[in-house]
Amino acid sequence: RRPIVLDTDPGIDDALAILYLAAAPEVEIVAVGAAPGNLPTAMAADNALRLLDLVGLTDVPVALGAHTPLSQPPAISRAHGEDGLGGAAGPPSARRPVAHSAAEQLVGLARRRPGELTVVALGPLTNLALALLLERDLPRLLRAVVWMGGAIHRAGNRTPHAEFNAWQDPEAAELVLAAGFDLTMVPLDVTETARADRAWVAAVAASADPRARFASRMLEHFVDFYATTLGIEGCLLHDPLAAAVAATPALATTCEEREVTVELTGTHTRGMLVTDLRPTIHPCGYARRPVRVVVEADVSRLLDRLRHALVGAALP
Ligand code: BDR
Numbered sequence: 001r002r003p004i005v006l007d008t009d010p011g012i013d014d015a016l017a018i019l020y021l022a023a024a025p026e027v028e029i030v031a032v033g034a035a036p037g038n039l040p041t042a043m044a045a046d047n048a049l050r051l052l053d054l055v056g057l058t059d060v061p062v063a064l065g066a067h068t069p070l071s072q073p074p075a076i077s078r079a080h081g082e083d084g085l086g087g088a089a090g091p092p093s094a095r096r097p098v099a100h101s102a103a104e105q106l107v108g109l110a111r112r113r114p115g116e117l118t119v120v121a122l123g124p125l126t127n128l129a130l131a132l133l134l135e136r137d138l139p140r141l142l143r144a145v146v147w148m149g150g151a152i153h154r155a156g157n158r159t160p161h162a163e164f165n166a167w168q169d170p171e172a173a174e175l176v177l178a179a180g181f182d183l184t185m186v187p188l189d190v191t192e193t194a195r196a197d198r199a200w201v202a203a204v205a206a207s208a209d210p211r212a213r214f215a216s217r218m219l220e221h222f223v224d225f226y227a228t229t230l231g232i233e234g235c236l237l238h239d240p241l242a243a244a245v246a247a248t249p250a251l252a253t254t255c256e257e258r259e260v261t262v263e264l265t266g267t268h269t270r271g272m273l274v275t276d277l278r279p280t281i282h283p284c285g286y287a288r289r290p291v292r293v294v295v296e297a298d299v300s301r302l303l304d305r306l307r308h309a310l311v312g313a314a315l316p
């Protein structure tokens with residue numbers, strides 16, 4: 001099983017992604033870092049511990065990440081409820097985060113296992129950027145990075161032009177995109193096609209499995225939030241899709257190789273991705289290593305596999 005280090009800000013869709021990855025036979029979660037995204041970092045770490053407890057991964061370490069993005073105050077998301085898990089959190093884990101930071105944890109693991117690890121980043125890229133500052137060879141020490149973030153052919157969600165994870169820490173995203181990782185980006189273009197409707201949520205809720213009880217509470221909160229706040233039927237599965245692509249790359253049915261940079265100074269466009277869409281490569285070539293951008297995915301397979309993961313069944 002391919003070893004992954006998860007960097008996450010759970011958050012309901014992050015939580016669903018953790019439950020998915022725990023059930024996916026292709027991968028093994030070896031460590032988790034908490035990112036400053038949907039919630040304050042300490043809450044994100046506590047929620048990650050709760051989820052690992054739920055799936056019995058009680059020996060997987062959770063490290064606290066940065067408490068703020070690199071150059072702006074954190075802004076939390078209102079989508080995930082007071083506890084970040086739609087009211088499902090319950091009592092805290094008996095475990096605590098490890099003593100070192102998420103960036104230190106990642107660098108340590110990458111040095112011990114060169115070329116083996118895939119980072120699955122489901123929030124702002126603050127911790128990965130800090131790890132890069134600690135270890136400039138990180139792009140060579142990691143096997144790959146898969147990131148849920150950005151938007152390339154369409155509008156943002158946090159602002160008219162910026163997706164939440166890119167907008168929350170644009171400097172970190174730019175450092176990571178410039179670093180030369182083998183990077184697969186799973187942007188809004190494709191994650192907004194991954195929608196769970198009420199019938200799918202009801203199928204999860206019909207199961208007595210503890211994962212399904214936990215997940216259905218989160219999902220019911222999430223579909224209500226989408227309906228009342230955004231006027232959208234069902235909820236979007238941004239992070240589960242990125243996690244599923246990391247575990248099973250064949251779920252990404254169409255990808256584009258693109259050179260991507262991040263707008264850092266625009267008055268209205270800070271955090272927007274600037275994607276080179278020119279049909280031919282400039283004669284001087286790329287200024288940086290292009291990233292693999294997923295633009296279409298097998299959503300019905302994702303929904304099928306995620307439902308199996310949540311009800312405790314083997315993934316088809
Ligand atoms: C991303 O923003 C967060 O709120 C979600 O968890 C997801 O990672 C989608 O834009």
Ligand code: CA
Nearest residue numbers: 011014122123
């Ligand atoms: Ca997230």
